[in-house]
Amino acid sequence: MEFKVNSKELEKLLNRVFPAVPTRTPMPVLENFVFEINDNLLTVSASDLEISLKSSLGVVADGNLSILVPAKLLYDIVRTLHDTTINFEVADHKKLTMTTDKGEYILSYTDIGDYPEIPSFPEDGSFEDDPDYGQISLKSEDLKYALEKTSFAVSKEEMRPAMMGVLFEFTPDGLRFVATDGHRLVNLLLKSASVENQSRYIVPEKAINVLLKILNEGEFTMNLSKTHISFRLENIELITRLIAHKYPDYSSVIPMENEFKMKVKTSELQSSIKRMMLFSHSNTRRVKFSINSDSIEISAEDIDIGASGREKIFCEYSGEAMEIGFNSQYVNEMLAHSGSEEELIFSLQNPTKAVLVEPVENREDQELLMLLMPVRLNT
C-alpha cells in the first residue's frame, strides 16, 4: 500500500499533533502517531491519555490504512527534509519505507493493536437530544484571552485535583472561567458566550497550555460531554479528558463588604513589586503594603542576608491607613496577567481578609475579578 504527500504539508500536520505525544510515559505505545487513511484523507492523531490531538490532510493513496508510526523519529525526519514529495510504502514485516528524490528512509511501524481509543464527537453535533451533551461556537481570540487571564492561578497541588484545572461554567450571564490555588483566584465572565445547558466542566492544565498554543484566529466549536470536551479548530481538534472532581464553591470566598477602595497604576505597582521581590525572604516571599490616602509604601526585608528595600508609589485610597502583607510572587503574577488593564482597584477590609482586585473599567463583554489572600506580617 502506498501514499504520497508533500513534505512541508506533512511537517505542518505533525507539528500540530506532536504536542500530545508524551515525552515520558509508562505506555510506550503512546510514543507513536496514529496514521489513518480513509479515501485519500490522512488523519494523524496522538494522545497522552489526558489530551488527544487530531489533524487531517488530503493525500494520494491507493488504499486505506491504520498503523502506528514512531512519532519523534518521523517528525524529526520530516522536519529536516526540503520541500519535496515523500512516497510512503507500507510493506509487510512492519517496514515503512519513505522515498524522496534524495534518499530512502526505513522505519518500523506497528499495528494499531492496543493503542487506547481516542474519544470522538460526531461532526454534526447530532446529540442534541442527550442532556449530557452540548455544543457551542466561540471566537478563538475570546477563549485565548480568557485562558491567558486565568490559567496562571491553577493549583499545582496534586492533593486538590479539582483545582488543577480551569473551571468552565455556563451560566445565564455567559461563560465563566475560574482558576484558584487557594491563595489567589481569578474569575472571568465572558458575556458573549452562552449555551442552554448550564453545566460546569474542569479542563486540566495541560489542555489549557496546548490550547493557548493552537488558538489563533477564527471560530472554533466546543463539544461538551460529561467526561470530555473537544475543541475543534480549523485544522486541528483537541480532545481532553475532564477532571472528574467537584470544583470548590468559589463564590463563598469572594468578600462582599470590602469597602476600602485603592486605585493604583498597574505598571507602577508591578515595577515596584519586581524590585521588592529581590528583597523578600526566599521562604515567605513577603512584601508589606503600607497604605495611606495618597501613597503606598511597599517594603520587603530579608534578615538572613541583611538586605531591605522600600519604595513609594501613588495611589488613591478611601479607607483607613492599613498595613497588609502579600506574597510578592502572587502579586507579581496577578499583575503580569492583568497587563492590559491600565489601572486596578484593590478592595480591602482589614489585613487578614481576602482582597479583591478589579480593573477600573471592564471591557464591554467581560467581568474580571481577582482575589488575593494576604499573609501575616508578624511571623
Next chain:
Amino acid sequence: MEFKVNSKELEKLLNRVFPAVPTRTPMPVLENFVFEINDNLLTVSASDLEISLKSSLGVVADGNLSILVPAKLLYDIVRTLHDTTINFEVADHKKLTMTTDKGEYILSYTDIGDYPEIPSFPEDGSFEDDPDYGQISLKSEDLKYALEKTSFAVSKEEMRPAMMGVLFEFTPDGLRFVATDGHRLVNLLLKSASVENQSRYIVPEKAINVLLKILNEGEFTMNLSKTHISFRLENIELITRLIAHKYPDYSSVIPMENEFKMKVKTSELQSSIKRMMLFSHSNTRRVKFSINSDSIEISAEDIDIGASGREKIFCEYSGEAMEIGFNSQYVNEMLAHSGSEEELIFSLQNPTKAVLVEPVENREDQELLMLLMPVRLNT
C-alpha cells in the same frame, strides 16, 4: 562615603563583568563584585579564580573605596531600575544604602578581606625586557573568527587537561589556533598576526566562551605572561589563567600522504548528515560514506529500533572507491563550524587513517585545516 552613578551606565558595567561571577562555588566570597573607587573612577571586577573580568566607569565620589558587594542581588536590583541617578552611601556596620527618586535599598557589604588577588598587567606594556612577557594588538573580529572556527573541538575530558583549551601558538608565519579532543582537530593559522616572542599558550574553554560574547568590533590588546593572558578591549578586560600543561604534538597526527581528494558542497553534505544522525545508533552515532567518483552514498542504521536511511549526494572524487565510517555528530559539528566555506576538500588514504578536511580556497590571511578520525565499520 558617598558616590553617584547613573543606573543604566551601571547596569551596562555590571552586565559586562557578571559572567565571571561563579554560580556555584565552594568560595562564597567569589559571589561578590569587587567595587573599587579611585579618584572618581569606579572599577568593578569579578573572578571565578580561572577568569576575571574588570570594567570601569567615571562616577561622582567624595572619596576612595574598596569593598565587596553581593553580585547577583546588586545586578538584579540595578537591572530593574528605570533610568535614574543612584546615590550610594557606604556606612559603617557594613550597610550599603542605595537611594533613587523612587526608593531606598539596603545591602550588606563586606571588606575586601580574603578576596583572591586578580592578576594585573601594566597598562603601558612596560615589561618589554622580560622574555616571559609579550604584548600584541589584534582585530577583535579576527580573534572571534578564529575562536568560532576552533573552540567546538576542545576536549571535555578532565583526564587530558592540556586539551581542555585552545592552543595559541605564535610562529614566524602568524598566530596559530589549535583545538582537539583526540577524535577531531582544528588548526587555523591567522597570518595577519605576528609577535616576536615565539611561545605557546593554552587558553581554557571558559575564557574562550566569555571572549566570544564580549568580542565585537575594534582592536584589542593581548598581554601574555607565563601563567596568564589578559585581553584588553575598549571597555572591559578579561584576565585568564593559562592551562599549565604541555599541549600534545598535534603536527605529528596530521597525515601527509592522503592523496585521494573528494570535493563536496558543505551545505548538501550537512543537510544529509543531519538526517542520517537520526538513524545512527545512539551509542556509536556511526554513519557510513560509500564514496565513488561522482557521488557519496551516506547511510546509517539503528538495528535496535529497526530504522535505517540512505542518501546520495554529488561529489568529485579522484581516488579508489572507498567505504569509511564517521561519528555523525563530529561530522555535523565540523560542518556547522565551516559554514562560511562553500566547498570542502576531504583528503583520504584508507578507512582507518585520519581524514583531512580543508576549504577549497582559504581566505587570504588564513590557513584552515581540520582533521577527522574515522570509526570502524564492522563492529
